[in-house]
Amino acid sequence: MAKKTIKINFDTGWDLAPAPESTGHIQLNEQYNLFIGGKWVKPSSGNYFATTNPADETTLAMVAEANNKDVDKAVKAARKAYDTVWSKMSAKERGKYIYRIARLIQEKAREFAVIESLDGGKPIRESRDVDIPLAAAHFFYYAGWADKLEYAFPNRKPQPLGVAGQITPWNFPLLMAAWKIAPALATGNTIVLKPAETTPLTALKLAEAIQEAGLPDGVVNIITGAGETGAAIVNHNDVDKIAFTGSTGVGKIIQNAIAGTHKKATLELGGKAANIIFEDAALDQAVEGIINGIYFNQGHVCCAGSRLFVQESVYNIVLRKLKDRMESLIVGNPLDKNTDIGAINSKEQLQVINKYLKIGEKEGAEMYQSNCSIPKKGYWCKPTLFTNVSQSNRIVQEEIFGPVLAIQTFRTVAEVIEKANNTPFGLSAGVWTDKGSKLFNMTSQLNAGIIWGNTFNKFDPTSPFGGYKESGFGREGGLHGLKPYLKF
Amino acid sequence: MSRLEVLKTYKIYIGGKFPRTESGRFYTPKVGGKSLGNICLSSRKDFKNAVVAARSAFSKWSSATAYNRSQVLYRIAEILEGRKAQFVEELTQQGSSKSQANKEVETSIDRIIYYAGWCDKYTQLFSAVNPVATSHFNFTAPEPTGVVSVFAPEENSLIGLVSTIAPVIASGNTCVVLASEKLPLCAITFAEVINASDVPGGVINILTGKRSELLEHMASHMDVNAFLYTGNDKKEMLSIQELAVENLKRVRLKDFSNVYSLDHETPYYIEDFLEMKTTWHPIEKIGAAGSGY
Numbered sequence: 051m052a053k054k055t056i057k058i059n060f061d062t063g064w065d066l067a068p069a070p071e072s073t074g075h076i077q078l079n080e081q082y083n084l085f086i087g088g089k090w091v092k093p094s095s096g097n098y099f100a101t102t103n104p105a106d107e108t109t110l111a112m113v114a115e116a117n118n119k120d121v122d123k124a125v126k127a128a129r130k131a132y133d134t135v136w137s138k139m140s141a142k143e144r145g146k147y148i149y150r151i152a153r154l155i156q157e158k159a160r161e162f163a164v165i166e167s168l169d170g171g172k173p174i175r176e177s178r179d180v181d182i183p184l185a186a187a188h189f190f191y192y193a194g195w196a197d198k199l200e201y202a203f204p205n206r207k208p209q210p211l212g213v214a215g216q217i218t219p220w221n222f223p224l225l226m227a228a229w230k231i232a233p234a235l236a237t238g239n240t241i242v243l244k245p246a247e248t249t250p251l252t253a254l255k256l257a258e259a260i261q262e263a264g265l266p267d268g269v270v271n272i273i274t275g276a277g278e279t280g281a282a283i284v285n286h287n288d289v290d291k292i293a294f295t296g297s298t299g300v301g302k303i304i305q306n307a308i309a310g311t312h313k314k315a316t317l318e319l320g321g322k323a324a325n326i327i328f329e330d331a332a333l334d335q336a337v338e339g340i341i342n343g344i345y346f347n348q349g350h351v352c353c354a355g356s357r358l359f360v361q362e363s364v365y366n367i368v369l370r371k372l373k374d375r376m377e378s379l380i381v382g383n384p385l386d387k388n389t390d391i392g393a394i395n396s397k398e399q400l401q402v403i404n405k406y407l408k409i410g411e412k413e414g415a416e417m418y419q420s421n422c423s424i425p426k427k428g429y430w431c432k433p434t435l436f437t438n439v440s441q442s443n444r445i446v447q448e449e450i451f452g453p454v455l456a457i458q459t460f461r462t463v464a465e466v467i468e469k470a471n472n473t474p475f476g477l478s479a480g481v482w483t484d485k486g487s488k489l490f491n492m493t494s495q496l497n498a499g500i501i502w503g504n505t506f507n508k509f510d511p512t513s514p515f516g517g518y519k520e521s522g523f524g525r526e527g528g529l530h531g532l533k534p535y536l537k538f
Numbered sequence: 539m540s541r542l543e544v545l546k547t548y549k550i551y552i553g554g555k556f557p558r559t560e561s562g563r564f565y566t567p568k569v570g571g572k573s574l575g576n577i578c579l580s581s582r583k584d585f586k587n588a589v590v591a592a593r594s595a596f597s598k599w600s601s602a603t604a605y606n607r608s609q610v611l612y613r614i615a616e617i618l619e620g621r622k623a624q625f626v627e628e629l630t631q632q633g634s635s636k637s638q639a640n641k642e643v644e645t646s647i648d649r650i651i652y653y654a655g656w657c658d659k660y661t662q663l664f665s666a667v668n669p670v671a672t673s674h675f676n677f678t679a680p681e682p683t684g685v686v687s688v689f690a691p692e693e694n695s696l697i698g699l700v701s702t703i704a705p706v707i708a709s710g711n712t713c714v715v716l717a718s719e720k721l722p723l724c725a726i727t728f729a730e731v732i733n734a735s736d737v738p739g740g741v742i743n744i745l746t747g748k749r750s751e752l753l754e755h756m757a758s759h760m761d762v763n764a765f766l767y768t769g770n771d772k773k774e775m776l777s778i779q780e781l782a783v784e785n786l787k788r789v790r791l792k793d794f795s796n797v798y799s800l801d802h803e804t805p806y807y808i809e810d811f812l813e814m815k816t817t818w819h820p821i822e823k824i825g826a827a828g829s830g831y
Contacts, residue, residue: 302783309779493817503819510670514678514816520786528668530814
């Protein structure tokens with residue numbers, strides 16, 4: 051006799067009323083210049099580009115495009131600040147400046163959060179509860195390191211490198227700027243930072259906060275532009291350090307460009323994390339972990355749990371629970387406090403994701419998307435999963451950077467370790483089991499820099515972050531995040 | 539009647555065995571016009587075989603207990619001490635004075651002891667328990683990077699070899715080492731020491747031959763995770779860095795010209811070939827910081 055299954059019916063009229071965050075209190079200029087040497091200067095080309103709201107395709111502001119000349123100006127300003135002020139200042143005073151930045155972000159947290167959601171499309175709940183508080187915490191954490199560096203490296207004398215060129219991605223714009231700027235300042239370096247071209251606004255607001263904090267001119271320079279601007283930073287002779295977060299492809303170009311030079315690099319690149327569910331896991335929690343792992347920030351997360359491995363014995367029940375949970379996800383206005391999944395960051399990224407959805411189906415995988423409605427304007431992708439996939443499928447091997455999950459099954463521990471490690475990436479992984487010894491066996495055998503046991507996508511300034519293999523090298527966060535900005 | 543001396547055929551060392559090069563080729567380095575012997579001119583295929591051996595040895599060596607690895611390194615020093623005379627003789631043959639040779643062998647033994655002692659200590663030095671602001675237990679601990687290509691120093695062929703290998707394998711990495719091109723004798727004899735010292739086959743693989751021929755393969759092989767370069771040839775360093783990009787090998791460029799200096803005894807050389815792994819796990823509850831999972 052067939053077992054009766056209870057299906058949850060979501061179409062019951064229990065819609066949540068809209069709860070939009072107001073945008074009334076934020077201040078955005080119509081046009082932003084480059085923040086160089088403590089001043090806002092016009093780009094030498096005179097060119098500006100639009101940064102748009104991916105949820106409604108409207109222009110939020112015009113942003114300056116920095117070319118070689120502007121990059122040179124910014125590097126010179128950073129060098130001058132390093133030589134004349136920052137390297138001469140006592141570490142204690144340096145730390146106090148960084149504390150000020152942390153406090154200013156906290157004070158303006160709401161403004162930062164709204165702008166982050168407007169510019170990048172992420173749900174306000176995430177920018178409010180994750181991105182902005184973590185950014186402030188990151189500055190606060192590293193501020194305290196400034197005058198304690200010699201305790202971090204026994205028997206060595208840490209020295210700053212000089213001028214750091216930093217290039218950040220569009221998925222966590224302010225948070226990634228914090229990850230880059232805070233440790234670089236704490237270790238005594240000066241900075242030229244370029245935020246991603248689709249999400250420059252919170253970095254520019256951070257520049258205003260840095261100005262307000264009274265940081266000496268030129269210690270932090272923030273310039274905007276696309277890939278060419280980034281290349282100009284990477285190739286500038288007077289830059290001592292490149293810190294990059296972005297795709298593995300671009301990371302390799304950078305690594306190639308700085309070969310044979312004195313420049314040091316930290317590369318935080320792509321990922322294709324395995325999220326592994328054992329039959330003895332707390333399945334409801336695991337399902338929450340799967341959802342958080344792949345649909346957090348629309349899946350625009352380098353450490354996203356994009357490859358799900360479910361033990362065969364619980365595959366049917368996990369898949370049912372997962373689909374049910376997907377149905378409850380609200381896709382829509384990023385500024386609505388009920389929204390779970392916001393807008394895809396840009397038109398280009400939506401095209402990339404759609405390309406992979408086609409590839410997945412073409413390769414014979416079975417696609418499932420939740421039945422939610424999506425707004426007419428803007429860039430959207432319903433939460434998606436693929437079943438019936440194999441190790442060699444492109445949607446299993448390549449980073450999609452969207453809300454797209456590929457599900458495989460396994461029987462034994464040895465099998466899932468083999469499958470999970472079968473990737474050139476090695477950024478993160480997740481394991482769900484109630485058995486401690488199994489968990490520790492798994493966490494020690496998975497080749498990845500961050501392992502989440504019975505949790506996923508957790509971040510903290512004290513916790514080092516970074517990859518194995520082609521996911522990059524160097525660590526950001528924690529004591530280990532200091533070393534990439536020091537010489538000995 | 540005088541006795542005819544038995545001469546040694548110098549081989550390479552792959553996966554715990556002593557083959558001649560698969561290519562059948564040799565070269566004849568000379569010191570003071572005198573040949574050191576017909577030394578194997580290792581090929582790309584020899585290197586590939588060595589990587590296969592190193593990779594298959596990796597899981598066992600990296601999961602051996604630190605205490606065990608420490609004792610294995612110590613055992614290398616013990617065996618080397620017992621064969622001091624042989625090394626002194628070979629070093630003299632390679633042009634060292636007797637006293638130089640003595641010093642080189644003795645420093646080499648002591649250096650292995652130094653790194654043997656680190657095997658079960660560096661982890662505590664480089665680990666951290668991280669005080670995250672959520673209710674999670676979070677710690678960071680090092681793991682070995684994997685298979686390492688090594689260019690041993692051209693000069694100081696024994697102490698240079700020992701000083702590059704010891705910190706690489708101390709943490710559980712395995713390696714393929716290209717010995718000094720012009721002074722290769724004690725590298726192969728050192729392989730005999732390793733072979734007699736409980737070092738599992740494949741953990742240390744030693745090739746002889748030419749940097750110019752093997753550089754490309756040692757820097758570009760997709761199953762090699764890191765490259766330790768010694769020397770200061772700008773062209774060599776640049777091409778290693780460029781070739782290493784494809785799988786993001788960790789490239790370490792070191793000047794070993796002053797190899798006797800105590801600067802070369804440091805746990806930071808071990809750290810060069812470590813990856814930091816951070817693990818999170820929920821704690822049921824800590825004070826006000828709430829987190830269900």
